[in-house]
Amino acid sequence: MTAPESIRTAVAAAYEQEWSQVVATLIGLTGDWDLAEDCAQDAFAAALTTWARDGIPDRPGAWLTTTARHRATDRLRRDTVGAAKLRQLALTTQDPSEIAAEEIPDERLRLIFTCCHPALPFPARVALTLRTLAGLSTAEIAKMFLSTEPAMAQRLVRAKRKIQNAGIPYRVPPAELLPQRLSAVLAVLYLIFNQGYDEEDVGRALASEGIRLARMLARLMAEEPEARGLLSLMLLLEARRASRFNDGMLVTLENQDRSQWDRSMIDEGLMTLDEALDMRRPGPYQLQAAIAACHVTSSSSADTDWPQIAALYSELARVAPSPVVDLNRAVAIAMTDGISAGLALVDELAASGKLADYHLLPATRADLLRREGRLTEAAPYYEEALAIAPTEAERRYLKARLSEI
Structure with missing residues (x-):
């Protein structure tokens, strides 16, 4: 029997909000990524029928986690291998529904940092993050990255196998490693967003997933300004989506219809940037968000504060040197000091061969x-x-x- 629309809507909302937490908890308890994903899927499927019969629980996340845990226990109980029995013992040590609220973020943080571990190839980090944290199917991920489903499935299998075989720890890195590892996490989330930002329609879902994951990270790492900086940057860029394409053709920033920009998204992005800058630890993503803020708060290209943008790119080049940053700075210099000044910098970049x-x-x-x-x-x-x-x-x-x- 098909579940009522209200129940399907509730389960869909719970999937978006709770999937990563359910999977993270089960991985933490069992150490088995495939088992965790399978049992999480079973729990959401069970919710469609059980909630239709008994009503939506007061704490959907706790219900889903407990149901998934019971499914995992049943699966492991049928497995007579000794290692599985040990995992079953771990499952019985604590009921997820009784986990204190303050402990929940650690589970998702462990999952984020494990999915984005530098020992994994970068494409594998991206795929594993989308599969495990965003809950996208292998087919959906393959479509987004113009790959085949079997190829993407193999990438995910290899990533999980490497985590197991290489003994990659399922944990938040210690303080001395956190800056480096956080940079790796932010890079994965930004790539996910960018992959969707450059596509008109098919990219919207991927960009949305990047923003959703960035929101999660910003909540879980509230004291890390760069997490907020990345979220702000994504919001300020995505706010311009409606004006970036016209009949399948890219529309440059100066020619975009600014009345189409999403003002509520811009307001959220600016507020998030202010919160990050208040922590007084400016980093690359905050600087990029500040540049985006200059654009979205200008009434036209001519009204843009190009000297401020040039100064921000100079600072960005200092803290995160890159030839792409240098190219963008050259454009800002051209708009500030004249075309000839910008062209001279472009010529230097071309001569260096760094952007071949x-x-x-x-x-x-x-x-x-x-x-x-x-x-x-x-x-x-x-x-x-x-x-x-x-x-x-x-x-x-x-x-x-x-x-x-």
């Missing part, structure tokens, strides 16, 4: 040349960028620029 095959290098040079009226010189750089642009939306934009000049 990066499509935004020739695209930026072409755009600055176009702004100076040097259209004949700009054309071959647009063509170079077009040949290596990674998305169809960007290729359409570059083709349009070429046709104009």
